Amino acid sequence: MKLRKVRIRMFRNILDSTEVAIDERVTCLVGKNESGKSAFLHALWRINPARTKPEFVIQDHYPAWLEKRHRNERKNLEEVEPVEACLEWEPADVKAIEDKFGPGVVSAGAQMRLWKSYGNKLRWESGCSEQQAVKNFIAKNVIPTSKKTAYKQIMDFEALAAQLASDLEESKDSAEDHKLLANAQSALKTLLGNDGFDAAMWTLAEGRLPAFFYFAEYSKLPYSAKIRDVLEKPEGQLSDSEATVRALLRLGGTEKEYMLNPDYERRKRELENVANALTEDVNKYWSQNPELRVQPDITQRTERHPNGQQVVLDELKLRIWDNRHSLSLPFTDHSAGFQWFFSFLAAFSEYEYHDPPMIILLDEPAVGLHARAQADFLRFIEERLAKRCQVIYTTHSPFMVQPSKLERVRLVEDRGKEEGALVSSDVLTRDRDTLFPLQGALGYDLVQHLFVAENNLVVEGTSDYAYLKVISDYLASKARRCLDTKWSIVPVGGADLIPTFVALLGNHLKVTVLVDSRKDGVQRLQRMAKDGYLEKQRIILLGEVLNRKRADIEDLFEVDEYLELYNKAFGKAIKRADLQGNDPIVERIARHEGVSRYDHGRPADVLLRERETILTMLSEATLKRFEDLFERINRTLEV
Incomplete structure (x- = not known):
């Protein structure tokens, strides 16, 4: 599936973002600090999150200046749906549906819609024709000739099941009719189980629904981490930083029994797998210093519990070797920009070939990078991320906007308490501060071209x-x-x-x-x-x-x-x-x-x-x- 449109309502400073078109490859949200860019991503992420499992919380996310008023007005805030997403069925999705329900139930390009409420309940519309699915079922399963006229009028599977049950009861005197109807009823049971059409469609769609991979500043790797805690903790309990550590450990095909293996050679080989995979990416997309090499290591530390028992903890330590200066430094001693870039490479590695492809949400990516390094990251988005995944990122940097692709840009502008934050694709107008990154990008592009x-x-x-x-x-x-x-x-x-x-x-x-x-x-x-x-x-x-x-x-x-x-x-x-x-x-x-x-x-x-x-x-x-x-x-x- 492809994400086509998003609408955010009643989330932080967004009252109604308006319907926002999403590019099939890359969408860039541009705006000032605190304009609502991050809020947009946070709300969208929660509809189907990867890595960690954040939820909507009224006290944290509902517009603060409206929460009390709306409660006094007896509104059920649990039922408010802060996010709506419109996704498009692709040919592979259509084939999966046709294999189950027959042709014509949905066409490529048809859209399904998802909503998620503050009660964290999903609601959806499949965009599929139940009437056509019923028609296909009746055409595939032989119905007694005397009953065919009645079945042509049936619009849904609930009515079909009722009609079959009724006719089956009435056909006891006709063995042939009874057998045909019993076969049809059995086929219906096989098709839907104990559920209706919507539930059966959701079972099919849920496995094809893209998850949202969110990455921000606080998702960066630490210098050290307790390996057993990270690998054994349930996914929903991981912090964003711990989830990135886990992705790093899994990068080289690393398994827990290898990372914690007392055999030095086995453990060292696993660490080298991780180092080689990451170093290749760093050298390809980090032009600021191509002489860097990743050096992960595992150390053991003894910790005494309050009951007096001593426990040996295995910790991952992350250092970066700089061949240019012939020294290694702790990962956290490198620039903030490098830490972000490296951490993202590690985090994304876990999901790069995930099927269905993830939708990547990047909150102010590469903000600590030099202008040329930001250009490297844009190249990374185009060459690596957008090949399989849709990417939505926020920025206020002119160097993170591609002048040749302004149709991808959506401007985010906070218009105060009455209107809240709005998101628009109207890139040639808006207030001066919001427009600055676009003007800067065009100006930089202009300067680049003028000299060549x-x-x-x-x-x-x-x-x-x-x-x-x-x-x-x-x-x-x-x-x-x-x-x-x-x-x-x-x-x-x-x-x-x-x-x-x-x-x-x-x-x-x-x-x-x-x-x-x-x-x-x-x-x-x-x-x-x-x-x-x-x-x-x-x-x-x-x-x-x-x-x-x-x-x-x-x-x-x-x-x-x-x-x-x-x-x-x-x-x-x-x-x-x-x-x-x-x-x-x-x-x-x-x-x-x-x-x-x-x-x-x-x-x-x-x-x-x-x-x-x-x-x-x-x-x-x-x-x-x-x-x-x-x-x-x-x-x-x-x-």
């Missing part, structure tokens, strides 16, 4: 970037005219900043500028061309491309197509007939809405989020306009 990209296409803002990049990629996939791969698209944050950008870098880099046709901006750029800052041919006016006096990038779309984006973004229902005039469409919409300007980023965000659906619906006229623009831009490479 020879040809830069300068545009006003991120919405221009989104339209050009998404549609160019789509046209390229269809072997049609698109932007040359030599271009690096550079959004500078507004028309007023374009001349400054060109003045600073135009003499050092090849810069082509794409702008609307507003008189003041064009005149400034033309003066700069006259002064030698850039070639006049490298100033591209959208109005000229469209053979109009004035135009914006939004005018490349057919009016109805852009209105589709606008209406989805703002929840409106504007039609072409509502717009007056022939000026740029953004001005006509603003005039109709009675505002001077609206957020141009939100329609572009709709295209980012729903690109697969929207791109296939674009008209040939729209695609031709973008092709003409890209051809005009590409010609400036020859200037």
